[in-house]
Amino acid sequence: MSNPRNxxxxxxxxxxxxxxxxxxSQPELFERVxxxxxxxxxxxxxxxxxxxxxxxxxxxxxxxxxxxxxxxxDESHTHAHDHLHFSCVKCKKIECLEEQLIHVKLPDxxxxxxxxxxxxxxxxxxxxx
Amino acid sequence: MSNPRNxxxxxxxxxxxxxxxxxxSQPELFERVxxxxxxxxxxxxxxxxxxxxxxxxxxxxxxxxxxxxxxxxDESHTHAHDHLHFSCVKCKKIECLEEQLIHVKLPDxxxxxxxxxxxxxxxxxxxxx
DNA sequence: TTGCAAAACGCAACAATGTTGCAATAAATG
DNA sequence: CATTTATTGCAACATTGTTGCGTTTTGCAA
Ligand SMILES: [Zn+2]
Ligand SMILES: [Zn+2]
Ligand SMILES: [Zn+2]
Ligand SMILES: [Zn+2]
Numbered sequence: 001m002s003n004p005r006n007x008x009x010x011x012x013x014x015x016x017x018x019x020x021x022x023x024x025s026q027p028e029l030f031e032r033v034x035x036x037x038x039x040x041x042x043x044x045x046x047x048x049x050x051x052x053x054x055x056x057x058x059x060x061x062x063x064x065x066x067x068x069x070x071x072x073x074d075e076s077h078t079h080a081h082d083h084l085h086f087s088c089v090k091c092k093k094i095e096c097l098e099e100q101l102i103h104v105k106l107p108d109x110x111x112x113x114x115x116x117x118x119x120x121x122x123x124x125x126x127x128x129x
Numbered sequence: 130m131s132n133p134r135n136x137x138x139x140x141x142x143x144x145x146x147x148x149x150x151x152x153x154s155q156p157e158l159f160e161r162v163x164x165x166x167x168x169x170x171x172x173x174x175x176x177x178x179x180x181x182x183x184x185x186x187x188x189x190x191x192x193x194x195x196x197x198x199x200x201x202x203d204e205s206h207t208h209a210h211d212h213l214h215f216s217c218v219k220c221k222k223i224e225c226l227e228e229q230l231i232h233v234k235l236p237d238x239x240x241x242x243x244x245x246x247x248x249x250x251x252x253x254x255x256x257x258x
Numbered sequence: 259t260t261g262c263a264a265a266a267c268g269c270a271a272c273a274a275t276g277t278t279g280c281a282a283t284a285a286a287t288g
Numbered sequence: 289c290a291t292t293t294a295t296t297g298c299a300a301c302a303t304t305g306t307t308g309c310g311t312t313t314t315g316c317a318a
Contacts (some may be wrong), residue, residue, distance in 0.1 A: 002264095003265075003314095003315075003316095004240070004265080005264095005314050007265090007266060007267080007313075007314075009267080027304075028188070031242045037267075037268085038267070038269075039269050039305095040269080040270095041266080041268075041306095043304095043305065043306080044266075045266090048266090057187075059190060061245050062188070063188045063192045063194045063252075063272085065192050065304095066191065079221070086235070086239060087156045089242060100305080102158075102231060102246070103152065104231075104246075106248070108249070109251075109255060109256060110215060110250055110252065110253060110256075111250045111251040112205035112248055112249075112250040113218060114248070114250070115246065115249075116190050116245075116247040116248070116249065117231070117233075117244065117245070117246045117247075118246075119241055119244055119245070120242045120243045120244075121239055121240045121242040121243070122239070122240040123239065124236075124238035124239060125136065127232075127238060130292090131293095132286080132293085132294070133294080134282080134285050134293095134294055134295070136285070138295085147296080154276075156273095156274080161290080167296070167298075168297095168298075169276090169277085169278095169297075170296060172276065172277080173277095173295080174295090177295095189316085239294075245295090258308075
């Protein structure tokens with residue numbers, strides 16, 4: 001793991017994520033790259049891509065885990081993915097939104113590390129139909 | 130379902146949730162009421178309690194689903210559970226916090242329905258040790 | 259180009275969590 | 289107490305994620 005490699009599976013998965021306007025789950029990704037690699041490989045590729053800061057995890061409001069491209073990240077630095085996510089109640093898709101400042105005040109006994117904010121509602125394309 | 134009943138299983142599950150300072154998952158709840166009812170019954174009781182507004186679901190930052198007592202809800206009215214949740218990175222427990230106003234501005238093309246905000250960090254009791 | 263170390267893979271087996279169908283049971287109500 | 293039907297238990301299935309291990313492939317260097 002110290003020297004990550006570029007494999008067909010990795011490229012295929014990353015390609016699907018990068019070209020999607022919304023976050024994708026492991027089952028969705030496996031469906032899209034089917035024939036390229038095994039089911040287990042998708043899990044392992046996803047873990048590696050997260051470690052390498054190429055993608056990040058998003059937990060949807062129903063608990064399903066999705067993966068999105070790190071558009072605003074450059075290569076190697078790590079950063080907190082504390083930007084907003086929008087979860088559509090109609091098409092169930094979840095997407096990353098612009099980062100916004102959120103003000104929260106908690107008692108001093110709580111040590112804050114990260115904020116996870118997901119907004120549910122109807123996305124632009126579902127609003128049209 | 131039009132006329133809900135009070136059963137041993139329902140009371141046992143609700144009791145565990147009501148007396149816990151943090152939210153509990155189905156596996157945790159089943160462990161606590163083991164002997165009282167079947168595994169499947171816990172799932173069904175939880176669904177009913179959510180429908181009846183006695184408890185509400187919380188999705189933790191790792192995607193696990195937990196259930197908490199609706200302290201600030203009265204009996205029959207429905208309301209959005211858009212208060213804050215705090216998720217401890219050490220003990221993994223998630224708890225409800227006071228409701229706070231959160232200001233978010235999105236493009237008009239997004240129709241906002243509900244906000245889900247979870248703060249990760251170290252909880253008071255884990256801060257001591 | 260060839261050889262090598264280890265990163266990555268496929269496959270099978272397992273684990274955890276959640277769902278469904280149906281016959282049997284039990285809670286509420288009069 | 290009898291009736292209605294909400295609720296349960298159980299078995300079977302479905303989905304999602306994990307682990308071990310022998311084999312393949314990648315990156316790099318000789
Ligand atoms: Zn939509
Ligand atoms: Zn994101
Ligand atoms: Zn804690
Ligand atoms: Zn809550």
